[in-house]
Amino acid sequence: MSRSLLDVEGLTKHYPVTEGVLRNEVGRVRAVDGISFTVDRGETLGLVGESGCGKSTAATTTLRLEEPTDGRIVFDGEDVTAYDDAALKRFRRRAQMVFQDPTSSFDPRMSIGESVAEPLRVHGMRDRERRRRIVGDLLDRVGLDADDMDRYPHEFSGGQKQRVALARALVINPDLIVADEPVSALDVSVQADILDLIDDLQSAFGLAIVVISHDLGVVREVCDRVAVMYLGEIVETAPTERLFEDPRHPYTRALLGSTPIADPRRRGQGTRLTGDVPSPSDPPPGCRFHTRCPEVILDEDYDIDDETWRAVLNLRLRVVGEGLDLGAARRYAATGDEAGPEAVDPAAVKAAIREEFGVPAELADRAAESALSTALDRVLDGDHDGAAERLADAFPTVCRRERPGLVPSDTDLSATEWAAITELRAWVATLADASEEAVLDRLRDRCAEETDREGELDRLAVRAAFRLPEPLSDSDAERTVGAVVDSLLTGRADDAAAELYGTFGSLRESACHLDD
Amino acid sequence: MSDDPLLSIRDLRTVFHTDEGLVRAVDGVSFDVGRGETVCIVGESGSGKTVTGESITRLIRSPPGEIPDGEVVFDGQDLTTLSDDALRDLRGGRIAHVFQNPQGALNPVYTVGWQIVEAIQLHDDADQPTARRRAIDLLDRVGIPEATRRFDDYPHEFSGGMKQRVSLAMSLATNPDLLIADEPTTALDVTIQNQILTLLDELQSEFEMSILLITHDLGVVAEVADRVVVMYAGKVMERGDVFDVFERPSHPYTRALLDCLPGRGDGTGSIGGHLPPPTDPPAGCRFHPRCPHAVDACREGEQPPATPVDGDEDHVVSCVHYEPGGDPSVVRGENGGTVPADDPAADGGRSPDVADDGRPDR
Numbered sequence: 001m002s003r004s005l006l007d008v009e010g011l012t013k014h015y016p017v018t019e020g021v022l023r024n025e026v027g028r029v030r031a032v033d034g035i036s037f038t039v040d041r042g043e044t045l046g047l048v049g050e051s052g053c054g055k056s057t058a059a060t061t062t063l064r065l066e067e068p069t070d071g072r073i074v075f076d077g078e079d080v081t082a083y084d085d086a087a088l089k090r091f092r093r094r095a096q097m098v099f100q101d102p103t104s105s106f107d108p109r110m111s112i113g114e115s116v117a118e119p120l121r122v123h124g125m126r127d128r129e130r131r132r133r134i135v136g137d138l139l140d141r142v143g144l145d146a147d148d149m150d151r152y153p154h155e156f157s158g159g160q161k162q163r164v165a166l167a168r169a170l171v172i173n174p175d176l177i178v179a180d181e182p183v184s185a186l187d188v189s190v191q192a193d194i195l196d197l198i199d200d201l202q203s204a205f206g207l208a209i210v211v212i213s214h215d216l217g218v219v220r221e222v223c224d225r226v227a228v229m230y231l232g233e234i235v236e237t238a239p240t241e242r243l244f245e246d247p248r249h250p251y252t253r254a255l256l257g258s259t260p261i262a263d264p265r266r267r268g269q270g271t272r273l274t275g276d277v278p279s280p281s282d283p284p285p286g287c288r289f290h291t292r293c294p295e296v297i298l299d300e301d302y303d304i305d306d307e308t309w310r311a312v313l314n315l316r317l318r319v320v321g322e323g324l325d326l327g328a329a330r331r332y333a334a335t336g337d338e339a340g341p342e343a344v345d346p347a348a349v350k351a352a353i354r355e356e357f358g359v360p361a362e363l364a365d366r367a368a369e370s371a372l373s374t375a376l377d378r379v380l381d382g383d384h385d386g387a388a389e390r391l392a393d394a395f396p397t398v399c400r401r402e403r404p405g406l407v408p409s410d411t412d413l414s415a416t417e418w419a420a421i422t423e424l425r426a427w428v429a430t431l432a433d434a435s436e437e438a439v440l441d442r443l444r445d446r447c448a449e450e451t452d453r454e455g456e457l458d459r460l461a462v463r464a465a466f467r468l469p470e471p472l473s474d475s476d477a478e479r480t481v482g483a484v485v486d487s488l489l490t491g492r493a494d495d496a497a498a499e500l501y502g503t504f505g506s507l508r509e510s511a512c513h514l515d516d
Numbered sequence: 517m518s519d520d521p522l523l524s525i526r527d528l529r530t531v532f533h534t535d536e537g538l539v540r541a542v543d544g545v546s547f548d549v550g551r552g553e554t555v556c557i558v559g560e561s562g563s564g565k566t567v568t569g570e571s572i573t574r575l576i577r578s579p580p581g582e583i584p585d586g587e588v589v590f591d592g593q594d595l596t597t598l599s600d601d602a603l604r605d606l607r608g609g610r611i612a613h614v615f616q617n618p619q620g621a622l623n624p625v626y627t628v629g630w631q632i633v634e635a636i637q638l639h640d641d642a643d644q645p646t647a648r649r650r651a652i653d654l655l656d657r658v659g660i661p662e663a664t665r666r667f668d669d670y671p672h673e674f675s676g677g678m679k680q681r682v683s684l685a686m687s688l689a690t691n692p693d694l695l696i697a698d699e700p701t702t703a704l705d706v707t708i709q710n711q712i713l714t715l716l717d718e719l720q721s722e723f724e725m726s727i728l729l730i731t732h733d734l735g736v737v738a739e740v741a742d743r744v745v746v747m748y749a750g751k752v753m754e755r756g757d758v759f760d761v762f763e764r765p766s767h768p769y770t771r772a773l774l775d776c777l778p779g780r781g782d783g784t785g786s787i788g789g790h791l792p793p794p795t796d797p798p799a800g801c802r803f804h805p806r807c808p809h810a811v812d813a814c815r816e817g818e819q820p821p822a823t824p825v826d827g828d829e830d831h832v833v834s835c836v837h838y839e840p841g842g843d844p845s846v847v848r849g850e851n852g853g854t855v856p857a858d859d860p861a862a863d864g865g866r867s868p869d870v871a872d873d874g875r876p877d878r
Contacts, residue, residue: 050705051676157790187560188732189787192776214705217777258710260735262777264758267739272714273707276675328664356661 003077003497004038004505005175005208006062009426010419011035011071013054013061017281029281031057033232034071036406036422038506039176044202044209046223046240048216048255052277054232055212059178062210063095064088072423076175077432093123096169100181102161106153113149116168123172138167141204142197159190163197170201178210183218195221216259220244225506228252231288232280234406236510248409248510250295274314287513290399291317297513299396303365311358312372316391318357319375323384329353350376368394398513407515408507412474415511420467421481425500427466428484428493436491443488459485476503520592521548522726523572523694528586530564530571533579537795541567543750544586544819549694554720554727556737556758558773559747562791565730568747569696572728573607591693609639612687616699618679621686622671628655628682629667635689654685657722659715677708681715691723698730713739734777738762743830746770749792749802751819756831766825766833768847769803801835809837809847 012034017027032054039045047055061068064080073080080091096119099105106115116138117131125131136146142163153161162182169177182198183191199222202209213219219226220240227237228251236249247253257271275292278284284291298309318324326349333352334344353376354361363369371394378387405415413421427446431439443465444457450465462485463470472478480503487496530542542564549555557565570576572588572595588595590611595603607613615621623631632651636642642650648667655663658681671679680700687695697716701709717740720727731737737744741758746767754767765771772787789806792798798805804814813836814820822832823839837846 050707188734189560189773189776193788216706254707258706260706260709260713260733260739262734262738262762262774264738264741264762270710272710274711276677276708277705325662325665328662331664 003429003432003501005041005076006039006210007072007074007426007429008038008062009036009072009074009422011058011061011073012069013057013066014069027281030232030283031280032061032068033283035227035229035232035234036419036426037227037234037237039208039210040506041175041208042202042206043225044198044211044223046219046226047210047212047229048214048219048226049229050214050255050277052231052280053229054280055214055229056180058229059097059180059210059212063097063178064091065097072426072430074426074429077429079430089123093119093172094174095176095178096172096174098162098165098169098177098179098182101185102158102165103153103185105165106161108153111150111152112156112164115153116149116164116171119168119172134171135167138171139164141170141201142167143193157190158186159194162186162194166194166197166201170205173205174207176208176210178212180212181214182211184213184215191218192221198222216244216256228255231277231283233288233511234509235289235512237406237506238508238510239506242508248508248515249289249512250293250514251289252510254292254294274310284400286398286400286402287404287511290397293399295514296397296399299398300368300394302363302368304363304368307358308360308363311360312363312368312395313397315353315357315359315372316388316395319379319384319391320388324353324379326379326382329356332356346377346380349380353379371395398516402513404511404513404516406509406511408504408509409515410508411477413477414473416467417469417472417474417477418509421477421500421504424466424468424481424484425504428488428496428500431493431497434493439488439491439493457489459489462488480504522551522553522591523549523728524587524589525568525572526587526589528568528571528583528588530567530576530581530583532576532581534795539794540750540797541794542571543797545745545747545750545752546822547745547752547755549726549728550742551693551726552720552724553742554729554740555743555745556729556731556741557745557747558731558734558737560732560773560791562749562794563747564750565732565747566698569613569698569728569730572696573611573613574603575607575613605639608635608687609690610692611694611696612690612692614680614683614687614695614697614700616702618676618683618703619671621683622679624671627668627670628674629669632682632686632689635686639690650689651685654688655682657719658682658685658688659711660685677704677711680704680708680712684712684715684719688719688723692725694726694728695720696728696730699732700729701736702731702733709736716740734762734773746773749794749797751802752822752834753803754831754833754835755822756825756828760825760828760831764825764831764848766831766838766844766847767803767835768807768809771847772806811836 011032013032015029015031016025017029018024019026035058037045047058049055060066062073068081075091083091113135116135120131120134135149139146139148144160144163156164183194186194195218201207211219211222223240225237226240226243227234228249230251236252243252247256254271254273258273271294273292278291290296294310296313329349329352330344333348351361363372371390375387375390378390405419407413407415407418431442443462447457447461447465451461468481472481480499484496484499487499526546528542528545532539532541545568557568559565567576571583583596586596629651632654633647636647636650652663652667655666660666660678660681674682701712704712713736716727729740743756744758744761745755746753746769748769753769754761761770765774776787787806792802792805800816801814801819804810820834820836820839822834825831825833825838835847836842838844
């Protein structure tokens with residue numbers, strides 16, 4: 001079986017921000033904004049990121065506990081987004097979730113035996129004795145005792161409750177478990193136990209697991225592959241060890257560098273990110289990380305070091321964004337000056353602004369210095385737009401201009417080509433066990449929907465329907481896609497899936513202009 | 517400036533009278549915090565580290581809490597005998613607290629500026645404009661961008677990391693000599709945690725203060741501590757210089773804690789077993805039921821006294837194997853982890869009590 005158990009493509013969840021009685025939409029919180037990932041049987045995928053990056057929303061929408069705004073979720077060859085209620089209930093039997101806080105995920109008035117058996121009852125197992133037998137077995141498997149069945153949640157410690165939660169998730173024999181911060185509420189000494197247990201259960205039951213965590217140590221411990229999220233997007237995916245040893249995306253590097261290492265000799269060697277995560281209701285244009293990124297690319301060739309460039313960029317972002325607080329700068333410049341903030345020397349105000357942002361009093365590069373000081377003059381004259389324009393002209397950056405898409409490393413594919421291929425992959429995944437006729441019908445529908453072409457179903461039509469340019473920029477990818485299209489045109493969907501997952505199964509990807 | 521430590525705690529005991537019986541949360545703890553030094557108390561939840569921090573300025577509720585014994589000498593003055601009024605002056609004055617949850621430390625209905633001004637004026641009769649200027653200056657120093665503009669914002673308009681900066685600014689309002697920070701970064705993301713830890717370090721040298729940092733995270737300890745106090749079940753298991761503790765961890769508990777850090781890449785060992793019930797701690801060493809090196813001597817009497825490791829008076833450990841006549845190599849796994857046959861610890865060293873229980877994590 002070459003197909004992934006779970007293939008998520010372009011998953012999006014926006015929460016509308018409404019106002020007034022009529023609930024007019026005034027904005028959108030882009031919690032998850034077009035993420036794609038696959039999980040194989042027996043594989044553990046980690047989703048990591050800071051709080052607010054959308055990792056938990058990604059989990060709940062993948063299981064359709066919340067309705068996704070857009071995107072496709074293919075689970076074992078079926079499109080979960082198209083499920084009706086009955087099909088959804090069947091799906092829930094195969095995909096389970098474990099939550100962070102073991103205390104609030106149990107009913108305090110139910111014995112843990114009843115809690116663990118509840119999914120069995122919901123899914124129609126009426127035989128009480130059989131339920132008890134299954135629960136007893138499972139409690140054994142997770143390191144508790146069958147006799148614990150009649151005890152209540154408060155009699156257990158946090159770690160034990162998390163074991164019970166795992167037993168409850170496993171009781172209906174699922175194929176996929178999504179664990180949202182499974183050990184964050186536990187002490188370190190207990191964390192290791194639970195992580196070991198997750199590992200054991202995975203090999204015993206052949207589970208696919210998605211672990212969501214903010215803790216890179218936890219992810220490194222249990223995951224085969226890791227996807228790093230920032231502000232609703234995946235910025236990098238890679239096999240765990242490669243991610244930790246050779247992180248590609250600057251955000252991954254920063255995240256790894258911020259984790260304190262339990263070694264006092266390596267103190268202070270981490271990278272330090274400035275600022276907070278921007279609000280997902282108004283994400284920065286271009287690369288979402290560019291407002292904090294220590295490695296923003298400067299298009300022009302100035303002779304200034306990275307730190308100064310970051311400082312200038314911060315100043316530029318402020319001027320372009322919310323604007324400088326001139327009053328504060330005046331007051332600051334006027335401290336200790338009898339004349340007061342209004343009469344203060346403009347040069348002193350400019351110096352105060354530079355100091356606030358950590359920009360040197362004079363840039364070493366003449367062209368850069370002249371642009372910066374003109375811009376500051378305009379700020380002082382109250383011409384904010386002019387200043388913003390000057391700075392944007394003088395310090396252009398591709399990171400703000402263009403949104404980088406995920407690109408697999410070691411290929412020449414562009415981000416759009418790769419997006420088209422992942423879409424094709426998820427589409428083909430839904431054709432599991434389809435007959436030749438069915439495949440061709442679906443193909444015809446797709447072509448009719450996506451192109452203006454009438455009738456003829458051929459190579460060109462299919463490529464146009466999936467927005468696959470011919471030829472692709474990468475020759476290996478072109479060969480595979482060519483073969484896939486041929487297979488589809490003869491109705492052999494399984495061959496197409498095998499080709500796609502064989503070549504593009506789980507590649508290392510990252511979304512950064514540095515890789516262009 | 518004198519050579520005595522700023523804070524010196526000797527045999528501190530804090531108990532709570534509960535329905536289940538007497539809880540000895542802190543049971544004979546001793547350590548010093550030198551001037552300008554950062555000391556970290558590290559331990560699992562339930563180890564008594566937070567209660568230790570709170571006992572210093574008697575923040576514990578009484579009843580049910582009580583401090584029956586011990587000395588807390590702060591700059592030559594015993595705080596345990598101090599009157600409530602004098603203590604209130606000290607709290608938020610020369611000794612400031614920062615807590616884990618900045619949300620809880622800030623009042624949601626007042627602007628942050630107002631709250632800092634209040635903190636300044638409580639301990640200082642500064643007039644309104646002066647206090648306001650100082651508050652803005654403090655916000656600026658803890659790294660709040662555009663402090664003047666943010667002065668009139670309410671706590672909910674700040675992110676978690678920024679709120680923690682505000683509560684730091686508030687505790688620094690009175691230029692304290694000692695800052696007691698209880699898990700100040702636990703509620704924050706790693707990138708923000710990193711910013712706050714760096715900030716603490718900068719503020720420490722700027723304000724010339726001592727910091728007592730309470731945490732469960734050994735990574736944080738390695739990042740900021742000068743000296744470390746490892747606590748378990750109300751007792752100090754080991755204390756010493758940060759390099760000594762990390763590079764030559766001597767107590768089996770310290771070693772176990774270091775081993776179970778996820779992501780150290782060397783196959784995590786878990787400690788197994790669970791904290792003893794607080795109302796009925798085991799005799800002898802509190803850690804013996806979970807200790808892989810426990811011998812008969814560990815199971816009786818009192819917690820072993822603090823014994824210098826390799827004759828180093830600054831690095832002490834409470835473990836029988838380090839007492840005169842004991843053999844530290846049992847714990848350290850020197851000699852390839854085996855124990856000489858004539859050593860009385862030989863059989864005990866390989867039959868951990870945990871095995872009797874058989875079930876992990878209880």
